[in-house]
Amino acid sequence: MSNEEIKANIPAIAGGTPIRQGKPTLYYGKQLIEEDDIAAVAEVLRSPEITCGPKIGELEEELCRITGARYAVACSNGTAALHMACMAAGITKGDEVIVSSLTFAASANCVLYCGGTPVFADIREDTYNIDIESIKEKITPRTRAIIAVDFTGQAVQLKELLALCREKRLLLIEDAAHSLGTKYMGRPVGSIADITTFSFHPVKTVTSGEGGACTTNNTEIALNLALLRSHGITRNKDIERHPSDDPWYNEQVLLGFNYRMTDFQAALLLSQLKKLDRFVAARAAIREKYNRAFADIPQLILQTNIPESETAQHLYILRLNAKKISCNRRQFFDALCAEGIHPQVHYLPVYRHSFYEAIGYAPNECPVANKVYYGIVSIPLYPALTEEDTDDVIAAVKRICEYFAI
Numbered sequence: 001m002s003n004e005e006i007k008a009n010i011p012a013i014a015g016g017t018p019i020r021q022g023k024p025t026l027y028y029g030k031q032l033i034e035e036d037d038i039a040a041v042a043e044v045l046r047s048p049e050i051t052c053g054p055k056i057g058e059l060e061e062e063l064c065r066i067t068g069a070r071y072a073v074a075c076s077n078g079t080a081a082l083h084m085a086c087m088a089a090g091i092t093k094g095d096e097v098i099v100s101s102l103t104f105a106a107s108a109n110c111v112l113y114c115g116g117t118p119v120f121a122d123i124r125e126d127t128y129n130i131d132i133e134s135i136k137e138k139i140t141p142r143t144r145a146i147i148a149v150d151f152t153g154q155a156v157q158l159k160e161l162l163a164l165c166r167e168k169r170l171l172l173i174e175d176a177a178h179s180l181g182t183k184y185m186g187r188p189v190g191s192i193a194d195i196t197t198f199s200f201h202p203v204k205t206v207t208s209g210e211g212g213a214c215t216t217n218n219t220e221i222a223l224n225l226a227l228l229r230s231h232g233i234t235r236n237k238d239i240e241r242h243p244s245d246d247p248w249y250n251e252q253v254l255l256g257f258n259y260r261m262t263d264f265q266a267a268l269l270l271s272q273l274k275k276l277d278r279f280v281a282a283r284a285a286i287r288e289k290y291n292r293a294f295a296d297i298p299q300l301i302l303q304t305n306i307p308e309s310e311t312a313q314h315l316y317i318l319r320l321n322a323k324k325i326s327c328n329r330r331q332f333f334d335a336l337c338a339e340g341i342h343p344q345v346h347y348l349p350v351y352r353h354s355f356y357e358a359i360g361y362a363p364n365e366c367p368v369a370n371k372v373y374y375g376i377v378s379i380p381l382y383p384a385l386t387e388e389d390t391d392d393v394i395a396a397v398k399r400i401c402e403y404f405a406i
C-alpha cells in the first residue's frame with residue numbers, strides 16, 4: 001500500500017473529525033519546567049561559578065541520597081555516563097559486553113568507544129527487557145560485562161542478573177536512562193548494579209537539558225569515573241605519581257575527557273529532583289488509566305510488569321496484536337498522527353542500524369526483539385499531560401482499534 005492509500009484509509013480522515021481538532025499535537029514525551037526551575041538556573045548564572053562550582057557536589061550528594069548509592073558522578077549526558085562506565089569497567093579491545101538489543105544505540109556504542117565488542121542479547125516477549133536465558137547463551141570466555149537497560153523504566157531482573165554476574169565474574173552496568181525513580185524490591189535503582197548510568201535529557205523523568213550521571217558503591221570505580229570526567233587530571237596527592245607542593249600543580253594520570261556538567265545545569269536538575277516523586281506519581285497515574293482503558297482491547301498487547309519493579313514509567317508502549325488488527329504499525333502510527341497524537345517507536349533494535357549492519361551484525365540477531373519491534377508504538381506519557389489529553393489519547397486508540405478490528 002502507498003502512503004497515500006494508507007492515509008486515505010485511516011479513521012480520522014475517512015470517518016470524521018480528528019479527536020485533537022483545534023488542540024495542539026501531543027508528543028510521546030516532554031519536559032516539565034516550572035518557574036522555580038528557571039529561578040534556580042538564573043541564580044547560578046548570576047553567581048561567579050557557572051561550571052566546576054559548588055552545585056555539582058550538591059547534585060551528587062542528592063543523587064546519592066535518592067538512589068542510596070555511595071558515590072555519584074555527574075556528567076554531560078547519559079552517553080558520556082555509559083562511556084565512562086565502560087572505561088571504568090576496564091572494557092578494551094578483545095572484550096565482549098552483552099547488551100540489551102531493544103534500546104537506544106548509545107547503550108551499545110559505549111562498548112565500541114572502548115574498542116570492545118557489543119554482543120546483543122534478545123529480550124523477553126512479555127517485559128521487553130533483556131532475557132537472562134539469551135545472555136547465558138551469549139557468554140564466552142571474552143565476556144567482561146553486561147549492559148542491561150531498564151527499558152520504559154521497568155527495572156531489569158537485578159537479583160538474577162547480579163547472581164549470574166557474580167558466578168561468571170562479570171560487571172553489571174545498568175543503563176537507567178529510563179528509570180530514575182524506579183524501585184526494585186523496594187530499593188531505588190542506582191545502588192544495586194556495579195555501575196548505574198542515568199540520562200537527564202528532556203524526555204527523561206527529570207532534566208538538566210543535557211546531563212547524565214553514574215552511581216556506584218565501589219570506591220575505585222568512583223575515583224576513576226571522576227578522573228575520566230575531567231581529562232584524567234587530578235590534584236589528589238594520593239593518586240598523583242609525582243605529588244608536589246607547588247600550588248599550581250595538577251597531574252594527568254590517565255586519558256580522560258571533558259564530560260563535565262555545568263553548574264546551571266546542576267541547579268536545574270537539583271530543582272527538578274525535588275519534584276521526582278510528584279513526576280513519578282503523575283506518570284504512574286497515567287499508566288494506570290491507560291492500563292484500565294486498554295486492558296480489554298483485543299487489538300492491543302500491553303507490557304507486562306514484574307512485581308519486583310515499581311517503575312517510574314518513562315514510556316508507555318502499545319503493541320499491536322497482529323491476529324486481531326488489520327492495519328500494520330505504520331498505518332496505526334499514521335492514524336494516531338491524523339488524530340493529533342504523534343507517537344514514536346522505541347526502538348529499532350540496535351544491531352539493525354545500518355552502521356551495525358556495516359560492521360557485521362546480522363538483521364536477525366535477536367528474533368524476539370525483531371518481532372516485538374514490528375508491533376510497537378509509544379504513546380504520550382509525561383507529567384504535564386492533562387486528564388483531557390489522556391482521554392483524547394484513549395479515545396483515539398480505541399477508535400483506531402475498532403476501525404481496524406478483525
Ligand SMILES: *Cc1c(COP(=O)(O)O)cnc(C)c1O
Pocket residue numbers: 077078079080103104106107149175177178198199200201210211212
Ligand atoms: C536517552 C538514553 C541514553 C542516552 O542519554 P543521553 O543523555 O541522550 O546521551 C542512553 N540509553 C538509553 C536507554 C536512553 O534512553
